[in-house]
Amino acid sequence: MSGPLSTRRLLETLAEPTRFRIVNCLSAAPLFVSDLQALLGVPQPTVSRHLRVLREVGVVRDTPIGQFVLYRLRRPAEPLGRLLAAALDAARDEPALRTERANAWTEGRRRAHQRTAPPVEGRSP
Amino acid sequence: MSGPLSTRRLLETLAEPTRFRIVNCLSAAPLFVSDLQALLGVPQPTVSRHLRVLREVGVVRDTPIGQFVLYRLRRPAEPLGRLLAAALDAARDEPALRTERANAWTEGRRRAHQRTAPPVEGRSP
DNA sequence: CTGACATATGCGCCAAAACGAATACAACGC
DNA sequence: GCGTTGTATTCGTTTTGGCGCATATGTCAG
Numbered sequence: 001m002s003g004p005l006s007t008r009r010l011l012e013t014l015a016e017p018t019r020f021r022i023v024n025c026l027s028a029a030p031l032f033v034s035d036l037q038a039l040l041g042v043p044q045p046t047v048s049r050h051l052r053v054l055r056e057v058g059v060v061r062d063t064p065i066g067q068f069v070l071y072r073l074r075r076p077a078e079p080l081g082r083l084l085a086a087a088l089d090a091a092r093d094e095p096a097l098r099t100e101r102a103n104a105w106t107e108g109r110r111r112a113h114q115r116t117a118p119p120v121e122g123r124s125p
Numbered sequence: 126m127s128g129p130l131s132t133r134r135l136l137e138t139l140a141e142p143t144r145f146r147i148v149n150c151l152s153a154a155p156l157f158v159s160d161l162q163a164l165l166g167v168p169q170p171t172v173s174r175h176l177r178v179l180r181e182v183g184v185v186r187d188t189p190i191g192q193f194v195l196y197r198l199r200r201p202a203e204p205l206g207r208l209l210a211a212a213l214d215a216a217r218d219e220p221a222l223r224t225e226r227a228n229a230w231t232e233g234r235r236r237a238h239q240r241t242a243p244p245v246e247g248r249s250p
Numbered sequence: 251c252t253g254a255c256a257t258a259t260g261c262g263c264c265a266a267a268a269c270g271a272a273t274a275c276a277a278c279g280c
Numbered sequence: 281g282c283g284t285t286g287t288a289t290t291c292g293t294t295t296t297g298g299c300g301c302a303t304a305t306g307t308c309a310g
Contacts, residue, residue, distance in 0.1 A: 007215040007222075008142055015140035016268080017133055033287060046269065048288055067277040067286050079215045086211035090132040090204045097132075141298080158257060171299065173258055192256050192307040 005058055010080050013057045014087055018042060019050045021100060023073065026060060027088050028101040029108020030072035039103055059084065130183055135205050138182045139212055143167060144175045146225060148198065151185060152213050153226040154233020155197035164228055184209065 014020050021040055025031060033051065037044045051071055054060040063070040075081040091097040139145050146165055150156060158176065162169045176196055179185040188195040200206040216222040 007212060007219060008140075008145065010215075011136060011140040011145065011212065015133075015136040018268085020133065020136065034285095043270070044287070045271085045289080049268080052288080064277095064287095069287065079211070079218060083208075083211040083215050086204070086208040087132060087136065090135075090208050093204060094132060143298085168300075169257070170259080170301080174298080177258080189257095189306095194257065 005076060005080060007080065007083070009057060010059075010076065010083060013053060013059065014084070016050070016053075018046065019054060020087070020091070021097065022047070022050055022054065023059060023084075024088065024091050024097050024101050025104035026071060026073040027091075028105035029111075030063075030070050031104060031107065032068050032070055034068070035104070035107050036071075039100060039107065130201060130205065132205065132208070134182060135184075135201065135208060138178060138184065139209070141175070141178075143171065144179060145212070145216070146222065147172070147175055148179065148184060148209075149213065149216050149222050149226050150229035151196060151198040152216075153230035155188075155195050156229060156232065157193045157195055159193070160229070160232050161196075164225060164232065 014023065018040065022036055025036060025039055031039070033044065033047055036042075036047045036051075040047070051060060051062070054071075055062055058076055059074060060071050061074045063072070076084060091101070139148065143165065147161055150161060150164055156164070158169065158172055161167075161172045161176075165172070176185060176187070179196075180187055183201055184199060185196050186199040188197070201209060216226070
């Protein structure tokens with residue numbers, strides 16, 4: 001699974017269930033690795049490895065912030081962008097994915113309101 | 126990889142390179158197993174097994190004609206139909222897939238005009 | 251019925267890839 | 281400096297799934 005971005009590569013990338021869950025969450029809000037770890041209930045090394053694949057394919061972009069790394073979705077050039085969009089659109093109909101995405105959105109909003117980085121300072125009661 | 130039709134299942138199905146080549150060819154014309162075998166240069170059992178997966182997922186429909194079996198593409202219900210369409214659209218930009226699809230189209234036209242290859246239903250002078 | 255052809259399936263093998271656990275790396279607070 | 285925390289990577293193992301080959305099923309021609 002290597003080479004430049006192709007339909008095949010994008011499909012193989014999205015076909016992995018955990019990876020698609022990550023993409024689904026990121027479609028709701030930019031998230032830190034630790035957020036994804038918590039949202040998906042998956043060990044951190046697994047999250048990092050999947051994020052690496054997604055980054056290599058160009059589906060996500062990473063922004064280091066201190067010791068944290070913020071990941072955000074990145075729409076590929078057409079026509080692959082439409083393929084990704086269609087996959088995410090299909091995910092809207094599936095309860096499990098919908099829930100996870102809602103949680104991701106909440107987490108994103110939470111961070112946007114408190115101007116704190118990841119959960120380090122004042123914890124909400 | 127089982128259960129009802131889901132985004133995950135469709136993605137997993139299309140992510141397999143040979144399977145996607147089959148879908149790509151079928152998007153140009155309905156074809157017999159032997160056609161696909163020739164077009165893709167792949168052993169017949171491999172073609173049949175991939176077609177089975179595609180059939181189970183509902184991406185293709187099979188029509189036995191004598192000892193032959195004609196396979197045709199079948200668009201899933203929305204929003205998965207759009208996902209399949211987007212994947213096929215992305216394939217239009219890739220030379221290799223484009224060529225195979227052109228060959229598939231030619232084969233389809235050939236059969237529509239002559240009644241040679243696998244004999245179509247008893248329609249004779 | 252028999253043999254040839256088209257397609258489907260069962261089985262064993264193998265490779266790609268995901269996982270778990272441990273560890274390395276890097277930035278922060280003290 | 282130290283330990284702590286967040287993230288990345290390595291290693292070894294396991295699992296999933298595709299393939300080759302042989303064979304079964306089914307259909308037509310003779």
